[in-house]
Structures are given as C-alpha cells and as structure tokens.
Amino acid sequence: MKNLTKIKGDASTRKFFRKRNNKNSSVLVFAKKEKFKNLIVYDAINKIFIKNKILAPKLYKENYNKHFIEIQDFG
Secondary structure, eight states, rough: TTTTEEEEESSSSSSSEEEEOOOOEEEEOSSSSSSSSIIIIIIHHHHHHHTTTTTOOOOEEGGGGTTTTEEEOOO
C-alpha cells in the first residue's frame, strides 16, 4: 500500500507502519510471532494505562487473524 510507511519499532518482533490518509494518521502494528503477547497483551496494557490516565495509544481496529492492530499515532 502506498499510504503505509515503515517506522522503527521496539526490540520485539513487531513491525510498525504509519498509515496516512487525507487528514489523519494511525499506526499499524504487525506481529506474526507470539501474537498473544505482541498484540493482545500490548493492547490490554495500553487500556490499563488509559484507564489510569497515563498517555498510551488507543486501539482503533484489530484483526488478530491477520496479525495486526491499528492504534493511535502520536506523531
């Protein structure tokens, strides 16, 4: 996709891509290995942070069968 730009990730096996459209951007997080830890737990921890008023990216979309989540882009 031409509206995806690879961005540097963390030390995990996750891959991060910035998705841009006309006015907004988001981040796609892909993880084929250890999907539970790298996607499901990652999102659960972010939800705990948000609930406790700690800045963390919100989940926009998930498709665990296709090994990705789409989250808020902090820029």
